[in-house]
Amino acid sequence: MIEPHVETALALVGTYGAAAVFVVFALEGALVGKVLPARTLFVAAVVAAGVEAVAVLPVFVAAVGGATVGQILVFVAVRRFDVDPTEFRVVPVGASRLDGANRWFDRWGLPAIAASNAVPGTRGWLALSSASGSSVSTSRFAVASMVGSVAYAGALLGIGLAVALGFESAVGLFGGDLVASL
Template sequence: MIGAHAETALVLVGTYGAAAVFVVFALEGALVGKVLPARTLFVAAVVAAGVEAAAVAPVFVAAVAGATVGQSAVFAAVRRFDADPTSLPLVPVGEARIDGAARWLDRWGLPAVAASNAVPGTRGWLALPSASASSVSAPRFAAASLLGSAAYAGALLAIGLAVALGVESAVGLVGADLVAAL
């Protein structure tokens, strides 16, 4: 049985395609919490698209662009308006996380932004201390965010393609008529 999140993800992908992936990744990048698990939605979109490069490329681009737009929005809000997104109940980032992210940024600079974006669980959290640091420009932050998000989406793409290939193989083994009957 498919879980409720995965089922909702499949419905969103079937209805809105890559636009759904863009919105969910933008919300994740903006630290707004998880409306839907972004990883589930991405893999579901890849499986729905199949294994053709032309079909999965929009999903990949939508995820990377969405995450970059969301993180850049947080960066700009903190920098321009001195906003504190952690004061919102939707943003699940505590002070300890912000302090740890600031230490990463102090030690490694912008490569830490790219590296943290490539790792599930730390994605986007360096937007807050990056915006507070006066030496980090918005375009440089966006470029680092984009690189890390591309690495993350690339790993998810590999998982999604493996699942899609498995589904295609299973359909080939048992026959399309049997799968349709299920």
């Protein structure tokens, strides 16, 4: 049996394609909680697209673009409009997380943004630290954010392709019986 969130992810991808991936990754990048787990949606989109490079490239670009746009929105909101993300219930930001992000950014600078974006669980947090009280330009932040998101989406792409290849092999081996059992 397929999990309900995977079914929802497949339905979104089937209906809206890479645009659904873009929106979910933009929300994740903007630290607005989880509408759907972005990783699940990405892998489901890759599985739905298959193993053709032309088919998965829009999913990859949408994920990287969405995450980068979301993080830039947070960066600009904090830097230019003095938005305090801790005031919003939909943004799960705690003081301890901000302190840790500040220490990372103070120690490592822009490479910390790229590294944190490549790791699940820390993605996007350094947008807050780099925006408040640093001299990092929006364009330099965007590049660092994108580099980390490319690494993250690349790892997810590898997982998605492995699942897609495994699924295709299983269907070839078992035929329609496997598909009917799902």
